[in-house]
Amino acid sequence: MKKFIGLLTVSVLGGLITLGVYKAFFEKGEVIVETRDNTPNFVTASYNSSPLVAAEATDFTVAAEKTVHAVVHVTNRMTSRAPMSLRDLFYGNARERTQVGTGSGVIISPDGYIVTNNHVIDGATELSVTLNNNKTYTAELIGSDPSTDIALIKVDADEDLPYLAFGDSDGAKVGEWVLAVGNPFNLTSTVTAGIISAKSRDLSGTNKSQSFIQTDAAVNPGNSGGALVNTRGDLIGINTAITSRTGTYIGYAFAVPSNIAKKVVEDLLEYGNVQKGLLGVSIIPKNSRYAVENGINDIEGVYVGGVEEDSGAEKAGITEGDIIKNIDDIKIRKFADLTGYLNSKRPGNVVKVTVDRDGKTRTFPVKLSKINTFVLNNLGMQVKNISEKDKKRFNIDGGVKITRTSPYLSNAHLEGRILVEINGSRISNVEDAKEIASKINPNEKNVMLILNEKGEAERYLF
Incomplete structure (x- = not known):
């Protein structure tokens, strides 16, 4: 037995x-296939404006026919290893999980360039695009910019594709009729109508660089990356987000203005990244304690709280206390108006800045500069290239100025000092600092050589 x-x-x-x-x-x-919702966290979607007339007197059919053929269905597949259970470990069953996300895109050239949202293509191991005629193509990612939520992809077709040209979103007016075209809930070629409810909307609430067009045209998950057009079919925005407690449309939808999207696309094609033009001013945010105590909340415009050294604004003559009222022909009422317009510009562009100074109006031509700051995470500090004034003051020809430090370095009072050397390697500019700092071993003793306000060299161990 x-x-x-x-x-x-x-x-x-x-x-x-x-x-x-x-x-x-x-x-x-x-292989486990599951649907992935790519909607962002806040729900997680020469120009003449369209006539402001009643809906029954407006013909939407021409714009709809022109747009639906240029809006595509984007499928994002991301394959990853599924977590292994005890059963999988015992049987040796290595499973793969394929997450599938869908969204929309807009063809912007006959040779197959397509603009969409960054969150639609984020993390993709495979991208495919389906046209309105049901033809499907594999897509290549050209580049993306998470800060504006814009991405550029491309397909190679055997024929010229229908496309939309960018319109001028600065000329769009509140109350103007618009159409939102996309693929909500995998329903292809869906057209909804509404009006522009507001412009220069910032959903972050933190005075960041957001500046959306708000519309009440119905936008739902899947519309992301689709087209917002006026009644002539001019592309004035890329549908990006909605605000909702349920995750579906309740009357508020937001689009990246076409002028910003166009500039991002051009930068990605020409430079491979986004070139941001810097005005060189810091703004006192409204509703802050300082703004309330000093009456800044009551002004129309943005209050200049400081001017960056060696910036275009300083060279042009803008000073602390100026109130920016206009840039070129754009009226500036709030911070999002300012950032929204600047996001459509690049370094080297010249803008006319009109300010109120002590009750008098003055206009300054300002040449936008390139953002030259960089955060050295290994060192816990932000640095920028030194100015000609610093070179003369300290009698040096290289180094980087420390502009900000992490809280744990606050007692060292390093802001404004010049970092000239790390572990014996000389630093000439921000690029040197980035490269040298990337090679630091945090588990070993490292030495920084820093010039204080008197130009005296001080060594810091970290």
């Missing part, structure tokens, strides 16, 4: 081992 039980046990274990080996080496892993 004991021999029988022993033989039975050995047979069962042998069978299990054989099955495990087969599963591990001969049988392909199970």
Whole structure:
């Protein structure tokens, strides 16, 4: 009896081992497909404006016919290893999980360039695009910019594709009729109508660089990356987000203005990244304690709280206390108006800045400069290239100025000092600092050589 039980046990274990080996080496892993919602966190979607007339007197059919053929369905597949259970470990079953996300895109050239949202393509291992005629193509990612949520992809078709040209979103007016075209809930070629509810909307609430067009045209998950057009079919925005407690449309939708999207696309094609033009001023945010105590909340415009050294604004003559009222022909009422317009410019562009200074209006031509600051995470500080004034003051020809430090370095009072050397390697500019700091071993002793306000060299161990 004991021999029988022993033989039975050995047979069962042998069978299990054989099955495990087969599963591990001969049988392909199970693929689990699940739908992934790519909607962002806040729900997580020469120009003449369209006539402001009643809906029944407006013909939407021409714009709809022109747009639906240029809006595509984007599918994002991201394959990853599924977490292994004890059963999978025992049987050697290595499973793969394929997450599938969908959104929209807008063809902007006949040779297949398509603009969409960054969150639509984020993390993709495979991208495909389906046209309105049901033809499907594999897409290549050209580049993306998470800060504006814009991405550029491309397909190679055997014929010229229908496309939309960028319109001038600065000329769009509140109350103007618009159409939102996309693929909500995988329903292809869906057209909804509404009006522009507001411009220069900032959803972050933190005075960041957001500046959306708000519309009440129905936009739902899947519309992201689709087109916002006026009644002539001019592309004035890329649908990006909605605000909702349920995750579906309740009357508020937001689009990246076409002027910003166009500039991002051009930068990605020409430079491979986004070139941001810097005005060189810091703004006192409204509703802050300082703004309330000093009456800044009551002004129309943005209050200049400081001017960056060696910036275009300083060179042009803008000073602390100026109130920016206009840039070129754009009226500036709030911070999002300012950032929204500047996001459509690049370094080297000249803008006319009109300010109120002590009750008098003055206009300054300001040449936008390139952002030259960089955060050295390994050192816990932000640095920028030194100015000509610093070079003369400290009698040096290289180095970077420390503009901000992490809280744990606050007692060292390093802001405004010049970092000239790390571990014996000289630093000429921000690029040097980036490269040298990237090679630091945080587990070893490192030495920084820093010039204080008097130009005296001080060594810091970290």
